[in-house]
Amino acid sequence: MILRSILLAAASAVTLSGCLTAPEPPQSELSLAERAPLVSAGGSRFVEAEPVELWWQLYESEALDTLVRTALERNRTLAEVSAELEQVRASLGEARSARLPSTTTSAEAGYARQPVEPSGYVEGDRYSVGFDTRWQLDLFGRVRNAVAAARQDVLAAEAAYDAAAILVAGETARAWADYCASDRLVAVARNNVEIAGRSLDLTERLYDAGRGLRLDVVQAQSRLETARADLPSFRASRDSAVFRLATLTGRTPAQMQAEIPECEGVPRLEGPIAVGDAASLLARRPDVRQTEHALEGAAARVGVATAELYPSVSLGGSIASTALDAGNLGNDDTLTISAGPLISWSFPNIAATRARIRQAEAGADAALARFDQSVLNALQETETALTRYAAERERRNSLEVARDAAAEAARLSRIRYEAGAESFLTVLDSERTFADAQTALARSDATAASAEVDVFIALGGAWPRTRDADSER
Structure with missing residues (x-):
């Protein structure tokens, strides 16, 4: 009779468990499914198509492609995140073991x-x-929800790995662009030194011939030293980019210095960038996916706590x-x-269990807030990146026109000065304007390249999801 009563109680528990389902995560009030275009994606710089996966290959640079591939293979921060992912996957295996007899x-x-x-x-x-x-x-979902929570932890960790990989790829491309831009600035500074040196030589010859003023010579010397003063900082920026590439690719600075490939110009895309729409952006961004999985995991843990009532x-x-x-x-x-x-069954004292349920529910509410914030941050970062990139490209175009005009003005003023029709002050001013225009254009190339990388990072890199097939079950 006692055994029969126990079996009946177990059967009743099975029936009751049929009414229990895994709790649904709290719903966000944000409109996430709206396939609306991004606000800042208008104009000729962007198209509403899905971004490519390996975006750095759009630059068609073998050097950049090699650096990014090396960084993804050897970056130490990425290796740490990968090891943490394996830890979380092992925790999922531990949670699943509760399904088996002990x-x-x-x-x-x-x-x-x-x-x-x-x-x-x-x-x-x-x-x-x-x-x-x-x-x-597992009549009341204790094990089932624990496994579900562990599975969401794995998916969140995989999204964290994707986010880290996107950042490593993006920062490697940025460091390479900074290296190329700094190398270009060094070349511009050397050109400015060369121009200032020619001006000094010209003024000295005219002064020696009795056709110039000592003031012109002194001003030319000042301009030459000012141009030379730019070189050390530009070289330091170039070295700094090399050292960043070394860290990103898992090498020492000496190794990177010896292996750095030759730069053929600042990376720049001439065509429009595919950006997709807001809904595809949120589905693609790994940080949004990470908080989404964390929210679902928090909901599953409410189910784990609720099962303690039974x-x-x-x-x-x-x-x-x-x-x-x-x-x-x-x-x-x-x-x-x-x-x-x-x-x-510990039903006589369920106060602690109900407290744990409230704690789990509060955790789910906090996870929802983090998810909403990640959505808003993703939209803000992307819109800001698109706006800054478009503005810098427009600025760069104007600076290019200004540089060409300044070059022509410097050439004409030098001709007039040699003919005695213009003062050296005019020549000095036009050459200073040309040097500043060259430097400003080179700096804008660096800023535009960095802004371009920001766009690809903000878009989520179109990174393919690295889900482990085992984590789906």
């Missing part, structure tokens, strides 16, 4: 003294071996053999066998 084996040998009726004791050797197993029936039911069995002689172990008269359901 087994215990034991063996004992010793000297025992036991009382016997009517009085007295029996002393002698005693041997015992045993085996028992227990399988928890009884824990396990099927168990054991077999043991105890004998005074090791040779008798396993004989029928030494065996003890038991089997049946095991039910435990």
